[in-house]
Structure formats: structure tokens, C-alpha cells
Amino acid sequence: MHILCLDLEGVLIPEIWLEFSERTGIAELARTTRDEPDYDRLMRARLDILRRHKLGLADIQQVIERMGPLPGAQEFLGAMRSRFQVVILSDTFSQFAQPLMRQLGWPTLFCHELDIGPDGEVRDYRLRMADHKRAAVRAFKALNFRTIAAGDSYNDVAMLGEAHAGIFVHPPAHVAAQFPHFPVTRSFAELEATIVRAAEPA
């Protein structure tokens, strides 16, 4: 039995912070895990920018409400869920994910949480646990599952390495070059074919 672990942003949906940066015109919010491997440093900087611009959760959620999954994501996810148990492992926050999870048919999602103040201010963020993508894959393996993981960025590399099969989904060139042992896919068709091949008995 296989469990398929999928990253969310950059794989099934656009990067929430990039979209938010474009709509607000705040260029410094465009940095993502693709640019900054240190997630805590990245999040501290984001919270600081939100504070300086007096932007709260409602402003961010307004943007997310208008976002949709990437073209083809719903069909891909449906096809994968018919063959595997699928778990989405994301470094996003439950408060951000909800409108998009609805559009994806409420797949299983493990992610983090924001600490929101009474006035809607984003006060802090709470990691569900450190390195949770890798920890989840490791736990699934301990439950005797075969694991396949796919993601696009630095914050997926540990989970890709922990899984029986790790697959990149249109990674930036410098990330792919740094971890050349993971196969690179550039479309949902390629990704699906690579996942199905990885699930075949050796």
C-alpha cells in the first residue's frame, strides 16, 4: 500500500505569498522558500512586513478567496486519490488553506497555524512540529506504508529524501541542480507518470 505525500504551494496551488505580494504591491513579500531556505527567518520577515503595513489576516484571506488551484490540479488530485492514499504536507497555515482546500475537495492536509490577535493581527506562527514533512513520511514508513513524495522547493527536500521515492515538480533550476538525484517533472502528466512508475513493484 502506498501513501502519496504532496506539497501544496507551487504544486497544486500558486504560492500564496507571491500572489499576496502582487496584489498588495509589496515587493519584499515575494520571497518564498525557493529563495530563503531558513523558514523561520522567512516567516519572521513576513510577519514584520505585515506589521509595518498594518495588514491583518482578513486582508490576506481576501486575496486567497480569489485564488484557485493551478490548472489541472483538481483532475490530477482526483486521479491520484483513486489510486493512492494522498496526504498533503504543507508549510502553509490552516487559516490560509481553507478556501483552497474547499476547491480541492477537502483532501487530508497537515500544516501549521497562525496566532491571530483579537483585532485580526497576525501575531505569530506556530509550527505544528519542526521538520514535519519528513517526520510524517517517517511515521508512515513505520506504519508499513510505501511512500512517494513530490514537491517543488527547499522545504520539500527532507521529505523527498525520506520517502521511498522523491520527485521534484518544476523546481527552480538552482534547487534541482543542488539535489540532482531526484527526478524532475514539469507537468501534471509527467508527475503522474513518474508517480505511477515509482509505485510499480521493483
Ligand SMILES: [Mg+2]
Ligand atoms: Mg511548494
